[in-house]
Amino acid sequence: MLREREFWAQFNNSETRDIYNKFTEICRDFENSIKPNSYNNGQFHIDQAISRLNNTGWPLVFSQTAVSQYLLKKDEEGDSAVKASIDFLLKGKTSALDINNAHYFKNYIDAYFFQNGDSSLLKANEAHETTLYNLRNGYRDKFEADSNQFTKDKEFWDSEFKVTITRIMDRHAQFTKESEEQRDEIVNELENIKTSYTEKLRLEGPAKY
Numbered sequence: 001m002l003r004e005r006e007f008w009a010q011f012n013n014s015e016t017r018d019i020y021n022k023f024t025e026i027c028r029d030f031e032n033s034i035k036p037n038s039y040n041n042g043q044f045h046i047d048q049a050i051s052r053l054n055n056t057g058w059p060l061v062f063s064q065t066a067v068s069q070y071l072l073k074k075d076e077e078g079d080s081a082v083k084a085s086i087d088f089l090l091k092g093k094t095s096a097l098d099i100n101n102a103h104y105f106k107n108y109i110d111a112y113f114f115q116n117g118d119s120s121l122l123k124a125n126e127a128h129e130t131t132l133y134n135l136r137n138g139y140r141d142k143f144e145a146d147s148n149q150f151t152k153d154k155e156f157w158d159s160e161f162k163v164t165i166t167r168i169m170d171r172h173a174q175f176t177k178e179s180e181e182q183r184d185e186i187v188n189e190l191e192n193i194k195t196s197y198t199e200k201l202r203l204e205g206p207a208k209y
Contacts, residue, residue: 001027001139007063013079015086016071018059026052030143033150043154046147053140058090062135070114074107084108089115 005027008020026049033045053060061068067089074081080098084107087093098104 001030004063007068011072011075011082013075013082015079015082016075019061022052022059030146033146042150043147046143046150050140050143050147053136053143058086060136061090064135070111074110077107078103080104081107085111085114088112 001023005020005023008016008023011020029045029049029052033042033049070089071082071085074085080101080103083095083098084104087095088108088111094108095104099108
């Protein structure tokens with residue numbers, strides 16, 4: 001995910017900002033899932049990341065696809081070129097405000113030929129679709145595996161915590177019992193000493209007279 005965010009961060013136009021923000025949200029979910037202070041919410045953040053990955057289509061566009069590489073080249077021509085390419089290739093629409101702009105229109109047509117041109121471009125587009133599918137499923141599987149591992153780890157540590165607490169409570173109970181027994185033993189011993197001393201005084205008193 002960091003690689004995806006870094007790829008889209010290098011663009012110099014505003015049209016790809018939605019893509020960058022999408023991967024930033026996924027990265028943030030994953031980062032939040034492993035923060036020590038959000039342990040109890042880790043599962044929630046991982047589920048959020050998986051949900052974002054499962055929402056296919058715009059603006060979820062992976063860097064290794066043919067369309068992404070095409071957009072990177074168009075980025076050198078400015079916002080209008082990228083916007084026209086995104087409108088045709090990813091959104092499937094035209095901009096009513098821009099369609100009369102010659103530069104926008106030219107790049108819109110370029111995007112059409114990129115997608116529907118000669119066999120090499122068709123193969124590139126097919127490769128894009130296949131790569132996108134594999135990437136999406138690969139990331140989703142990775143997050144689901146992390147989610148499952150997180151659940152197992154949480155269950156393990158919850159179990160270990162309960163065992164540890166039980167041991168501490170048992171040791172405390174044993175310590176309390178032993179302390180009370182020692183206290184009772186000392187008290188009894190002192191009571192015996194007191195009784196013996198009192199009896200000694202009682203017997204010695206009449207003997208003096």
